[in-house]
Amino acid sequence: MPTNRKRVYAHVKNDRLIVDNMDQATGWTGSTDVSNVDTNVNHREGSNSLSFDKDGTSEAFGTISKTLDSKQTINLVDFLRGKLRMWVNLSSLADIANVQLIIGEDASNNYEYQVADSDLSTGWNEVTFSIDSPTTTNGNGAAWSSINYIAIKVNFDGAGNTLTEILVDAISALYEPEMSIENVNLDGTGLATAANQATLLAAIQTNSAVAGASDTGIAVYYEAEDPTAMQTLTEGDYVRGFVDTSGRLIVTLGTTITADEDDIGAVLKASASIDGFDTVFDSDGDNTAQAAKVSAGNLYSMDIINPNGSDAFVQLFDAATGSVTVGTTTPDYVIFVPANGAVSKEFGTPMSFATAITYACTTTATGSGDPTTGLTCSFGLK
Secondary structure, rough: OOOOOOOEEEEOOOEEEEEEEOOOOOOEOOOEEEEEEEOOOOOOOOOOOEEEOOOOOOOOOOEEEEEHHHHHHHHHHHHHOOOEEEEEEEEEOEEEEEEEEEEEEOOOOOEEEEEHHOOOOEEEEEEEEEEOOEEEEEOOOOOOEEEEEEEEEEEEEEOOOOOOOOOEEEEEOOOOOEEEEEOOOOOOOOOOOOHHHHHHHHHHHHHOOOOOOEEEOOOHHHHHHHHOOOOOOOOOOEEEEEOOOOOOOOOOOOOOOOOOOOHHHHHHHHHOOOOEEEEEEEEEEOOOEEEEEEOEEEEEEEEEOOOOOOEEEEEOOOOOHOOOOOOOOOOOEEEEEEOOEEEEEEEEEEEEEOOOOOEEEOOOOOOOOOOOOOOEEEEOOO
């Protein structure tokens, strides 16, 4: 078995942060060539979108921007591995060069995220950007915990180009769960590099074969599938996990139960094929050394019945019968059985015997006296 261990953490936080829902025009202003900054009932989320016209011809862009006060400051620290998303509606792309979302400290210190016209279509577009990968950093950028400035900039092919009713809706940050992997090099040579982790993850995600124990990298990955056959594995292999098409984790009990049988009846039926402990029965337990098991084993349970009018004892020895002299050899464990009574013992943690499991029934705890009538003994062992 591999001697190193893997620790995998999945951190889950709020999955969405509204940067601006664009339901109100309050605080939004336009650049020199922009007019008619107002709400519009044509929207994708909430109750409105924000609309503006680029109808001037002095600049080759039209921008609307908003500066937040201290109570509106946006903290994106928990979303750095996630996405920025907004909706943009353009009635024509004929003169459009690109569209930018700008966030930061102010108009001079910020991050620009850009989508080209070739990636847009007329009408509504859902546009996303990786938060930690801005297209451009202006000035000193900004502290991710203190975003105070938002702008949407539509760049045109020339200053003379115009376009009315540019619509923007619902700017938000989307969180993507972060997976942290420690000590994932399975060949014992140290931590896997990020490149090795990425290589193995790509292999797993492309439905590749089992990842062997010597591979450098491991990933937690669950694929929706109803497999018709179990995978063939060897000790130390790491594999993809499966969920069925209803999202239930697929496991096997190592029995004849099938993957789609998850009711209690099927589980109980299958349990009959699972190996349990062995049983040994003696209807006349006496003071001679008897073998419950002639080799090393574990004792899980004992049921002893004493039909005599006097107390009796069951002595247990971790030794072969030939090495035990009842009354002389010190027992490893002694069970008291009252007169005309019974004892039932179940060991939550089994009692282990390194050599053999040998027993004798006597009238004293460590002696050799023989009960008048033999005791009835049942053992559960493995």
